[in-house]
Amino acid sequence: MIVRFSEILTERRRRGTAAGAFTCYNLATAAGVVRAATARGAGVILLVGERSFRAEGGDFLVAALRAIAVRAPVPTAVQLDHVADLELIEAAFELGVGAVMADGSRLPLDENAAFVRRAVEIARRHGGEVEAELGHVAGDEDVAQLAAVGALTDPAEAAAFVERTGAACLAVSIGNVHGVYRRSPALDWARLEAIRERVGVPLSLHGASGLPGEDLRRAIERGIAKVNVNTELRERYLEVLADRLQWARDGARVLELELVLADAIAAAAGAKLDALAG
Numbered sequence: 001m002i003v004r005f006s007e008i009l010t011e012r013r014r015r016g017t018a019a020g021a022f023t024c025y026n027l028a029t030a031a032g033v034v035r036a037a038t039a040r041g042a043g044v045i046l047l048v049g050e051r052s053f054r055a056e057g058g059d060f061l062v063a064a065l066r067a068i069a070v071r072a073p074v075p076t077a078v079q080l081d082h083v084a085d086l087e088l089i090e091a092a093f094e095l096g097v098g099a100v101m102a103d104g105s106r107l108p109l110d111e112n113a114a115f116v117r118r119a120v121e122i123a124r125r126h127g128g129e130v131e132a133e134l135g136h137v138a139g140d141e142d143v144a145q146l147a148a149v150g151a152l153t154d155p156a157e158a159a160a161f162v163e164r165t166g167a168a169c170l171a172v173s174i175g176n177v178h179g180v181y182r183r184s185p186a187l188d189w190a191r192l193e194a195i196r197e198r199v200g201v202p203l204s205l206h207g208a209s210g211l212p213g214e215d216l217r218r219a220i221e222r223g224i225a226k227v228n229v230n231t232e233l234r235e236r237y238l239e240v241l242a243d244r245l246q247w248a249r250d251g252a253r254v255l256e257l258e259l260v261l262a263d264a265i266a267a268a269a270g271a272k273l274d275a276l277a278g
């Protein structure tokens, strides 16, 4: 069933865990993610990356994910991830996403706030919601590269930022990166606690690939309500694809290959959901 984005965050938090948000590139990834969430009775968020949305067929992908969310047995939301363009935000809400991640994190504070505020105005017209980012979570969202930590979220700025913008969720930069951690991850727990003390809306942790389960649990204990995962799923998808490609070619087995890939994603997403649950 398709539900409001913030409803999933609140419900997962009430159960002492966080919502898993997984980037979906095609039907096999989305089907695998929903299967993993369904097996655990967990509400889940299907993410569409900005490049996927801009690419040919991006509107079809959103329509497909929306249809999957409607039919999913567990509460499900579709979110456009990391978008810095208001026209794209409007287009995504018109296609029926429940939320966007309005990423103004490369802008100076006031410009970031003004951008998110405008995204929230668009969202409200469509009954949708906005996640914002303060500080900057470095790294590429679709290509796995070594990433060094970006600007950290300033707890003193966070409360006023959320108040000014009307964001429903705030992504924090506390030592997390997208892609591959250049050094072993060292999350700034005191900073997360300080942000949590000041900010009333749910917090999200991007770049969960490569973070040990223990860090995910500590983050949830300190207020993280949403955890974004992509690289680990892509890696698993491609490993299984490489492993099964000759077998698939031998019989021109496209359907069977798709099903095997969905199985691989279900296992990888399931492992991450188990790590969130502790």
Ligand code: 13P
Binding pocket: 023, 081, 082, 141, 177, 178, 179, 180, 205, 206, 207, 208, 209, 228, 229, 230, 231, 232
């Ligand atoms: P990873 O690719 O590092 O898991 O990050 C995903 C993410 O944060 C998507 O917004």
